[in-house]
Amino acid sequence: MASAIASVTGPVQAADLGHVLVHEHVVCGAAGVTRGAAVLTGGTEALIERAVTALTAARAAGLTTMVDATPFDLGRDVDLLAEVSRRSGVNIIAASGHWLLPSVFMSNRSVSELADLFTAELTTGADGTSIRCGVMKVASEEEVTPFDRRVLEAVAIAHRTTGAPIITHAAARNRIGEAQAAIFEELGVPPDRVVIGHADDTYELDYLTGLADRGYLIGMDRIPCGNLPEYGGRTVDDRIGMIVQLVERGYGDRVVVSHDDPIWAGLLTAEDQARHLAANPDGVAFIHRRVLPAFAERGLDDAAIRRIMVDNPARWLVGGHPPASGLASG
Secondary structure (H helix, E strand, O other), rough: OOOOOOOOEEEEEHHOOOOEEEOOOOOEEEHHHHHHHHHHHHHHHHHHHHHHHHHHHHHHHHOOOOEEOHHHHHHOOHHHHHHHHHHOEEEEEEEEOHHHOOHHHOOOOOHHHHHHHHHHHHHHHOOOOOOOOEEEEEEEOOOOOOHHHHHHHHHHHHHHHHHHEEEEOHHHHHHHHHHHHHHHHHHOOHHHHHEEEHHHHHOHHHHHHHHHHOEEEEOOOOHHHHHHHHOOOOOHHHHHHHHHHHHOOOOOHEEEEEOOOOOOOOOHHHHHHHHHHHHHHHHHHHHHHHHHHHHHHHOOOHHHHHHHHHHHHHHHOOOOOOOOOOOOOO
């Protein structure tokens, strides 16, 4: 297995990943949004400044690394991510792959063409640069559509070629992670290199433990969205409580956490972006400021918190055993 993962500013050794958030977005909108829609975004420099402010605060609270789960169809701009990383001091790992709602262009791509694209973004560079992605993103909502299936097959090919880890958007209310898992298993993708995402949107504990028993990592990655009713009615306390339950039941080595609360959420209306900001004024520092203290209050010790924040993400990103370091719950 590799000992490092590609970030937007170069390889990061496993032992240097520190506290990792596995599913975040600096800019989340549509392909080309950072360069083609300045009148709506405020311009690239404004997006960079906004992200640097947010990530500098998160770094001060304890964050070291974030995975930006934004493939190109959602507005990935690796040059922007690299500048944000340099200015904030937070490692950023970019994503290849594809989200929902393909364009006509993407709809007409074969499995082989998609695999070639994903592999090139992981090995050569993305967005016309030499900056490499480090992970791959796949997505399914109501069902695994024929296009979703092609993306899953392409990601499996690219994984076999590169060893890159995979993260999913999976509608937990539809138990879509189970369908994704079945396809990954059919295609020979090792489950310990896959995070099944948005798992904290459900009350069904058996959905989570079932995926964990199959070897997958469970992405409890929408924790602050529990402050908003449209995310399934699960409150922040509910989500924290379910993570504690998972640890108490012996699944602490399968849990990873994040926010999935974009710094600039161009997918949303301006009004909904404002609602998100009001519901989570801590932004990407929310987990370090609010959730980790709550874990400790509910009885999780430093070793359990380290597994969630350091060991599990590092094992997913680079494979093998977790890194040896002195990082604890800070």
